[in-house]
Amino acid sequence: MKGLIDTHCHLDRLDAVEPALSQAREAGLSGMITIGTRWSERRKQLDLLACDGPSMRVWCALGTHPDHVGEEELPGCDEMVAVLDHPGVVAIGETGLDYFHGGEETRSAQKASFRRHIEASRKTGLPVAIHSRMADEDMVTLLQEESEKGAFPFLIHCFASGPYLAKAVLELGGYLSFSGLLTFPKCEEIRAVARDAPSERLLVETDSPFLAPVPKRGKPNTPAFVAYTAERLAQERGVSMERIIDQTRANTARLFTELVL
Numbered sequence: 154m155k156g157l158i159d160t161h162c163h164l165d166r167l168d169a170v171e172p173a174l175s176q177a178r179e180a181g182l183s184g185m186i187t188i189g190t191r192w193s194e195r196r197k198q199l200d201l202l203a204c205d206g207p208s209m210r211v212w213c214a215l216g217t218h219p220d221h222v223g224e225e226e227l228p229g230c231d232e233m234v235a236v237l238d239h240p241g242v243v244a245i246g247e248t249g250l251d252y253f254h255g256g257e258e259t260r261s262a263q264k265a266s267f268r269r270h271i272e273a274s275r276k277t278g279l280p281v282a283i284h285s286r287m288a289d290e291d292m293v294t295l296l297q298e299e300s301e302k303g304a305f306p307f308l309i310h311c312f313a314s315g316p317y318l319a320k321a322v323l324e325l326g327g328y329l330s331f332s333g334l335l336t337f338p339k340c341e342e343i344r345a346v347a348r349d350a351p352s353e354r355l356l357v358e359t360d361s362p363f364l365a366p367v368p369k370r371g372k373p374n375t376p377a378f379v380a381y382t383a384e385r386l387a388q389e390r391g392v393s394m395e396r397i398i399d400q401t402r403a404n405t406a407r408l409f410t411e412l413v414l
C-alpha cells in the first residue's frame with residue numbers, strides 16, 4: 154500500500170533521520186513534510202531537503218510556532234516571501250495560536266506573528282500549517298477576519314478540537330489534518346469530526362516525534378506511524394485503507410500545490 158504522505162513531522166527532532174526514512178518506506182509512505190518551529194532555525198529544514206529522493210519524497214515548511222514567538226523576531230513579509238521561494242518549500246508554518254501557556258501579552262504577539270504568516274501565504278500561494286490549541290474562539294475570529302482580506306489556503310494540523318472549530322475551518326475552505334490523537338481512547342470528539350468531515354478535506358500526519366498513535370503510544374513517534382492513524386481514519390469512516398490513502402494523497406497534492414508527486 155504505497156502512497157501515504159505524512160503532512161507534518163519534525164525530522165530535525167528525531168534521533169536519527171536515515172532509519173526513520175527507511176522505516177517509513179517499509180510502512181508504505183511515499184513522502185513527508187518536515188516542518189520548522191523557529192524561523193531563525195529554517196536552515197535545518199532546508200538542509201533536510203537533501204533527503205528527498207525518488208523512493209521517499211521530502212518537502213519542508215518554514216515558520217515560527219506560537220510557543221516561540223517571544224524568542225525571536227520574524228522578518229518582514231517580503232523577506233519571508235524571498236526565503237519561501239525555494240524548491241521543496243511547500244508550506245508556511247507552523248504558526249497559529251496556543252493558549253495553553255502565557256497571558257494576554259503572549260496572545261497578542263502570537264496573533265501578530267500568525268497574521269504575518271498568513272500575509273506571506275497570500276503572496277506566495279503556499280498553504281499555512283496552523284497549530285491551534287485551546288484558542289478556538291480567537292482562531293475562528295482571526296481566520297474569518299483574514300479570509301475577508303483575501304483568501305489563503307490553510308490546514309489545521311493535529312486537529313484537537315470539536316465541531317465548532319471544524320465547521321468554521323471547513324466553511325473557509327480549510328483542511329483538517331488528523332494525527333495520532335485520532336487513536337487515543339479519550340479523543341472521541343476528534344473521531345466524530347473525522348467521521349463527518351468531507352473526504353476532500355482530510356489529511357493525515359504524525360507530528361513526530363510527538364504523539365505516537367496507538368499501538369505505539371508512549372514511544373517516540375516517527376513518520377512510519379502515520380499508517381496507524383490512516384487505518385483508524387479508514388475504520389471510523391467505514392472505507393478501505395486504499396481509499397484513505399488515495400484520498401489523502403489527492404488532498405495533499407491539491408492543497409500543497411508546490412508538492413509535485
Ligand SMILES: [Zn+2]
Pocket residue numbers: 161163188247360
Ligand atoms: Zn508540529
